[in-house]
Amino acid sequence: MTKSSLILLAALVSGLTAHAGSISFDTRADLLSNDYDNASTSADNTQFKLDTVRLDSKGKLNDSVNYRLRLRFNKDRSTTGTVSKRDSTGADLDLAFVTNKFNDSMALTVGKFATDMGGYEGSVSGADLYMKTIGFSGSRGIGDQYYTGTKFAYSFLDQEVALHVANQTVDASGLGNTGVAGKFNQNKFMTGLVYKGTFMDKALTAIASYHTQEGKITGPGTDDPQYKNTYMSVGAKYETDMFAVDGDYSMNTLGGYTVGYTTAQAAKNDTLNTMQVGFAYKMDQWTPRLKVESTTETVASASTTDTKTTYTGTQLAVEYKPVKDDMFRYHFAYWQREAKDDTAGAVAKTDKYIVLGTRIMADFLK
Numbered sequence: 001m002t003k004s005s006l007i008l009l010a011a012l013v014s015g016l017t018a019h020a021g022s023i024s025f026d027t028r029a030d031l032l033s034n035d036y037d038n039a040s041t042s043a044d045n046t047q048f049k050l051d052t053v054r055l056d057s058k059g060k061l062n063d064s065v066n067y068r069l070r071l072r073f074n075k076d077r078s079t080t081g082t083v084s085k086r087d088s089t090g091a092d093l094d095l096a097f098v099t100n101k102f103n104d105s106m107a108l109t110v111g112k113f114a115t116d117m118g119g120y121e122g123s124v125s126g127a128d129l130y131m132k133t134i135g136f137s138g139s140r141g142i143g144d145q146y147y148t149g150t151k152f153a154y155s156f157l158d159q160e161v162a163l164h165v166a167n168q169t170v171d172a173s174g175l176g177n178t179g180v181a182g183k184f185n186q187n188k189f190m191t192g193l194v195y196k197g198t199f200m201d202k203a204l205t206a207i208a209s210y211h212t213q214e215g216k217i218t219g220p221g222t223d224d225p226q227y228k229n230t231y232m233s234v235g236a237k238y239e240t241d242m243f244a245v246d247g248d249y250s251m252n253t254l255g256g257y258t259v260g261y262t263t264a265q266a267a268k269n270d271t272l273n274t275m276q277v278g279f280a281y282k283m284d285q286w287t288p289r290l291k292v293e294s295t296t297e298t299v300a301s302a303s304t305t306d307t308k309t310t311y312t313g314t315q316l317a318v319e320y321k322p323v324k325d326d327m328f329r330y331h332f333a334y335w336q337r338e339a340k341d342d343t344a345g346a347v348a349k350t351d352k353y354i355v356l357g358t359r360i361m362a363d364f365l366k
């Protein structure tokens with residue numbers, strides 16, 4: 001967190017105490033133990049982690065204009081590289097947007113906001129996720145969860161369709177966004193179409209999205225072909241007073257990730273298909289959770305056979321709230337993920353994880 005961010009935070013607190021709004025303190029603290037497969041290049045470790053430390057402010061100027069600002073303290077602006085060159089922000093700023101509602105049906109949002117990619121999993125706070133799917137968080141996943149731009153939303157009958165136009169979400173490793181000498185050269189925006197809807201007295205929630213972005217593999221002044229990434233997801237959640245079940249299917253097509261970035265690879269894309277299902281059973285203060293994942297990743301090659309890797313993940317978790325209606329909980333989760341590629345003689349690798357921790361989210365102004 002930079003000095004300027006602290007000054008902004010102080011001004012925000014003083015301003016919101018005089019106007020209607022909220023400032024939420026949101027933190028998750030964990031004891032994490034990772035047991036990697038012997039064939040893995042990662043080392044086993046046990047550590048205390050603060051993956052979530054943030055302040056979330058919401059307010060409105062009037063009946064038609066509202067805003068949101070969310071600052072993150074566990075990520076630093078200096079580590080974001082090209083991402084910060086796009087919009088002068090970094091990973092320490094999740095959200096900073098203003099929404100103008102023209103009427104009950106139409107609204108325009110400008111600033112840094114959520115991409116809405118990744119189906120239902122992508123709509124859940126990261127502080128409530130334990131095992132994140134490969135399609136959501138892997139190296140060929142959706143990339144950043146937030147981008148800067150604008151979106152126009154049209155709402156009707158508890159449903160919404162939104163058009164997004166925003167900065168791209170991957171760096172040079174994906175689309176060549178750093179040109180000669182690392183200079184940023186984005187020349188096309190990411191565009192997305194997002195649908196959200198609720199049905200059956202809001203017991204059923206559905207979300208679908210399609211995003212696309214493209215750019216040159218190398219810097220300006222070259223004749224290299226354009227490479228295109230597309231991200232498509234559909235998801236849903238059904239929830240009652242006793243249980244909740246959710247599921248997603250995501251398909252990512254990634255052009256330009258192949259090593260070498262040669263013209264011969266222009267027609268070949270990497271693909272990432274992910275399916276996940278989650279189940280939660282509510283028992284007053286206790287909530288057991290189950291989640292399963294199946295992901296198929298194909299990495300293209302111009303000179304050799306494409307490599308296909310299958311990931312299978314299973315998560316078991318339990319959450320306990322001392323006070324049922326408060327957003328304060330303890331949690332324990334165990335999950336493991338097996339990875340196996342289709343090369344001859346390949347052996348499956350299984351990594352295991354244990355998390356013991358707590359999460360709190362509370363409004364400063366109450």
